[in-house]
Amino acid sequence: MITKAKFCHHCGENVSESNDSFCKPCGASLMTLETGIQCHMCQEIIQDTDLYCNHCGHFTSFDA
Numbered sequence: 001m002i003t004k005a006k007f008c009h010h011c012g013e014n015v016s017e018s019n020d021s022f023c024k025p026c027g028a029s030l031m032t033l034e035t036g037i038q039c040h041m042c043q044e045i046i047q048d049t050d051l052y053c054n055h056c057g058h059f060t061s062f063d064a
């Protein structure tokens, strides 16, 4: 399942009002596969390579 992110997973930019498939500031793809780990903040599925949750913008850390 592929969804469009509300927040850039790479730089955390709010892209909820953007119709583009790419983040304007950093160029990262905003289309994301829903296969990965759960965000600790909003419990949505994010990818384990993401720096920021693309649902709530929470900065994710994987050194737990």
Ligand SMILES: [Zn+2]
Binding pocket: 008, 009, 010, 011, 012, 013, 023, 024, 025, 026, 027, 028
């Ligand atoms: Zn970005």
Ligand SMILES: [Zn+2]
Binding pocket: 039, 040, 041, 042, 043, 044, 053, 054, 055, 056, 057, 058
């Ligand atoms: Zn989240």
